[in-house]
Structures are given as structure tokens and as C-alpha cells.
Amino acid sequence: MKIQFAKHEMPTAGALAVAVADERKLAASATLADRLSKGAVGRALAVSRFKGRVDELLQILAPGELKLDRVLLYGVGAPATLDPLVAEAIGGRLVAHANGVGETSLSIAIDPISGSKVGAAEFAARVAQGARLRSYRFDKYRTKEKPEQKPSVKKLTIMVEDPAAAKRAYEPLERLADGIVFTRDLVAEPANVIYPESLAAAAKQLARLGVEVEVLGEAQMKKLGMGALLGVGQGSERDSRLVVMQWNGLPASRKKPPVAFIGKGVTFDTGGISIKPAAGMEEMKWDMGGAGAVIGAMKALAGRKAKANVVGVVGLVENMPSGTAQRPGDVVRSMSGQTIEVINTDAEGRLVLADALWYTQQRFKPQLMIDLATLTGAIMVALGQVQAGLFSNNDQLAERLLGVGRAEGELLWRMPLGDAYDKLINSDIADVKNVGGRYGGSITAAQFLQRFVNNTPWAHLDIAGMAWSDKDAPTVPKGATGYGIRILNRLVAQHYEER
Ligand code: BES
Numbered sequence: 001m002k003i004q005f006a007k008h009e010m011p012t013a014g015a016l017a018v019a020v021a022d023e024r025k026l027a028a029s030a031t032l033a034d035r036l037s038k039g040a041v042g043r044a045l046a047v048s049r050f051k052g053r054v055d056e057l058l059q060i061l062a063p064g065e066l067k068l069d070r071v072l073l074y075g076v077g078a079p080a081t082l083d084p085l086v087a088e089a090i091g092g093r094l095v096a097h098a099n100g101v102g103e104t105s106l107s108i109a110i111d112p113i114s115g116s117k118v119g120a121a122e123f124a125a126r127v128a129q130g131a132r133l134r135s136y137r138f139d140k141y142r143t144k145e146k147p148e149q150k151p152s153v154k155k156l157t158i159m160v161e162d163p164a165a166a167k168r169a170y171e172p173l174e175r176l177a178d179g180i181v182f183t184r185d186l187v188a189e190p191a192n193v194i195y196p197e198s199l200a201a202a203a204k205q206l207a208r209l210g211v212e213v214e215v216l217g218e219a220q221m222k223k224l225g226m227g228a229l230l231g232v233g234q235g236s237e238r239d240s241r242l243v244v245m246q247w248n249g250l251p252a253s254r255k256k257p258p259v260a261f262i263g264k265g266v267t268f269d270t271g272g273i274s275i276k277p278a279a280g281m282e283e284m285k286w287d288m289g290g291a292g293a294v295i296g297a298m299k300a301l302a303g304r305k306a307k308a309n310v311v312g313v314v315g316l317v318e319n320m321p322s323g324t325a326q327r328p329g330d331v332v333r334s335m336s337g338q339t340i341e342v343i344n345t346d347a348e349g350r351l352v353l354a355d356a357l358w359y360t361q362q363r364f365k366p367q368l369m370i371d372l373a374t375l376t377g378a379i380m381v382a383l384g385q386v387q388a389g390l391f392s393n394n395d396q397l398a399e400r401l402l403g404v405g406r407a408e409g410e411l412l413w414r415m416p417l418g419d420a421y422d423k424l425i426n427s428d429i430a431d432v433k434n435v436g437g438r439y440g441g442s443i444t445a446a447q448f449l450q451r452f453v454n455n456t457p458w459a460h461l462d463i464a465g466m467a468w469s470d471k472d473a474p475t476v477p478k479g480a481t482g483y484g485i486r487i488l489n490r491l492v493a494q495h496y497e498e499r
């Protein structure tokens, strides 16, 4: 689908979408469409239940004298509630509708909505962004789809008073979406295609954007003492990797400790010797969703040349049962020097992150660290598939994350940390054990991670419920979501970027 911005002009083919605010208040383009269609719009409105609420859409087929397939009325709701995310949702819904009805060309008219929180240019850019994000599809393995089963929209035109301004507003959003779709592809790929080495190779592609990418192999990690990460990978035929990505967006003279993002990249999680039940195990191909988000965020930041120094570190392993796999009860030595009793080989993500966090902290002395991980089923029990769990040792960082999450529509809910939870992971044989017991599973997992964080401000996002979705949302089609990239991108833009 090609997206373009243009001045207002009545299209002579395809679909035209025009806005209607709450209580059926027609925007300028809707009024014009009504006049040129000799009242077809008004009559359709009168016989429908369409009120102009924000999730409503009304299709008018072959409207009067207009040479259009259809006019789509899209609700914008109460003007005061029209914000950037609502605008994205509108774009997403319109393009999904047009794809569903076989339309090939969609023109969306953007009028200034007085009393709204977005100007016309920003509104237009966000509509384009929503349309792009919703149009994402992972269909490379479908060889037998008929044309009518495929999305039909080839051309999307956003009509707005100042197309140049809209295009300028769209530019950074487009780079963000590049990161999101890159990640969605990586997460959607099956584990016979994406494994530590191939995921590292995908991350290497960011070098084209000016990201410095290093890939550490098992020998190097062994030398560094990463026994926790390596223990997880030792049952797999696939070698483990640690990928370090550096985006230095600040001039070399401005030496500033970087912001660091760390991702769990378990390319497939069978559970290891503590093997998972068969039902649903295929989902564990997306157990690298945290690493995917970090890679996508680096792509977005580099793509838009963010004025900040950011490092991304992802620990890539495959968790398999085999004759060489680690056993429950094994004790491993982490890079930090702390020994870990592996009670359950299925609590592997925290083992990978223990070494990735320590390495990042030692090498980069970052001003803050944020890890993203599909870490626990327990966070899904607590929060469902609506928001991710946020754990942090730093209130300012936590507040910032909550704020950017809200602004990006990627919700976070802060969860507790504390000594009473920390005690639960004391081991009888080693410094720490990798599971806490029956209750508070997402919290004891976070406590485990915190044992590998010194005084660095740190946050952990447990995204187990968010990396994959089984239903369409306005800007996120079902499947891999790319959750977390928007949070990281805005966090940098709003709080750590120099202007
Ligand atoms: N990758 C899983 C967590 C997960 C579960 C993510 C379901 C997405 C959907 C993680 O490695 C895991 O297996 N966690 C265990 C921990 C337990 C053994 C303490 C869990 O949550 O059951």
C-alpha cells in the first residue's frame, strides 16, 4: 500500500472517507460530499444509527452523482477527546474496512476539527500511521490465497490543507513503524527460521542505519563467565549469541552515559528438562519478543537519527531438552559471580537476563537500564492481555515509563518489589534460586533480575501478555504486536534526547 498526502480534491474513483463528529456534526468534507451527492450522505445518516462516535463507520455505496465506489463516514467522537491515538485508530479502522470490502483506492479527507487536541497536519500524519500499522500482514508462507482473500487497498491518499506539514509530521512516525514491522516479522517467524544465529544476523542489518552491531559467540561469553545464559542454551543444537547494538546519536564530544535496553531472546522455549505441556507450546516461538522489541526500538531510533546515545543488548538462546541440557538442581555461576540454583529449567528468561543485565551494566555504566521480557505466565494471570507489568527500583523512571506508555497506547501497570518477596528466592545451596514458589510469580521473577542490578536506575517490563495478540485491534492486527517499541522510542524522545 502506497501512502501519500495531497490537497483536498474530490476523488473520481475508489472510496472517500469523511469525518462526522458526535451528534452527527458533519465536517467540511462531509458537507461537501453531501452536496455533491445530492443529499445521499444526509439521507444515509438519517436512516442509520450512526452517531459519529469514534468507533463508528458508515458505508454509503455508489453515492448519487459522485463517481465513487463508496463514501465512508468515520466518527471522530467528541472533539475534545480526539487525540493522536484516536486519530491512529481511525486510520486503522478505515483501512481495515476498505481492505475487507475489496476497495483498491482509499482517500481520507482530514478537516480541522475545532476543539480537538490535534491540528490537521498531525491528525493526517497519525491517520496515515494507524493505516500503515493496521495494514501489516505476515503472509509469506501462505501460497494458496485467492486475490479476494488478500488486502485490496493499493493506494491511500490523505487529503489535508497542508500536505507538506503532514508529511513532515509523518516522517518520524514512519521510522517508528519501520521498527515495529521489522519486529513483528521477527516475532512471527517460526523457530526453525529464527534462532539465535539468524536473529543476530537480522540485528546486524541495523548496521546499514549506522548502528554499531557486535555479536558475541559462546566462546566469548564463556570467557566473560556468562554461565547463567550459557546454561540455558546448552541443551540446544543451536549456538547462543549475545548481540550488542550501539546507536551514538550524540556528537563524540558529548560524552554521556547511554540509555540501555536489554531484551530476552529465547527463540524457542520448550521449558527444557522441566518441559512444557504440548498444548500451546508453539506459542513459545515468540519468547524472543523482548529482544525483538529492543531490536525494533534501535531501528526506529537510528532510522529517525535520535539525538541520544542508546545501547541495546539482547541475549539469544534456544531452551531445549536433550542429553546436554541443564538439569533441575544444577548450580551455575553467573557473570556477576553469584551462583544460581536452577530449580526449574523453564524459568530460563531470568537466567539469560541475569548475564545480559550484568554485562550491560559493567561495560557501559548506563544512566538507566530497561529490560523487556516475555518472562512469566503469572503476569498474564495478574494483568491479562491489556497491559504489561512494570517493575522498577526508581520512581522517576517508573513515572516516566507510565507516562509514555499512556501516550503511546502501550499500557503499563506498576507492580511491587520488596524484601519480603526477595527472601523467597534464597537458595539452600547457592546464592539464589531461579523460582520463588507458588505465588507472586511475576514479582519473584523481577526480584531475581534485581539481584543482578547494582545501583543503576532500572525497570523491567514483563510483556508476556502483550507480545502476541489473538485478536485485531485498530492499529495492531492479530499476531505479533511489536509491543514496547513505542514506549522505548517515546521515552528517549521525551526524556533523553537533546534538541
Ligand atoms: N516464556 C515463559 C513465560 C510465558 C508463558 C510467556 C506464557 C508467554 C506466555 C517463561 O520462560 C516461563 O516458562 N515461565 C514460567 C516460570 C515458572 C517455571 C516459574 C511460567 O511463567 O510458568
Ligand code: MN
Residues within 6 Å of the ligand: 269, 271, 345, 346, 347, 348, 349
Ligand atoms: Mn520458560
Ligand code: ZN
Residues within 6 Å of the ligand: 266, 269, 287, 346, 348, 349, 374, 375
Ligand atoms: Zn521463556
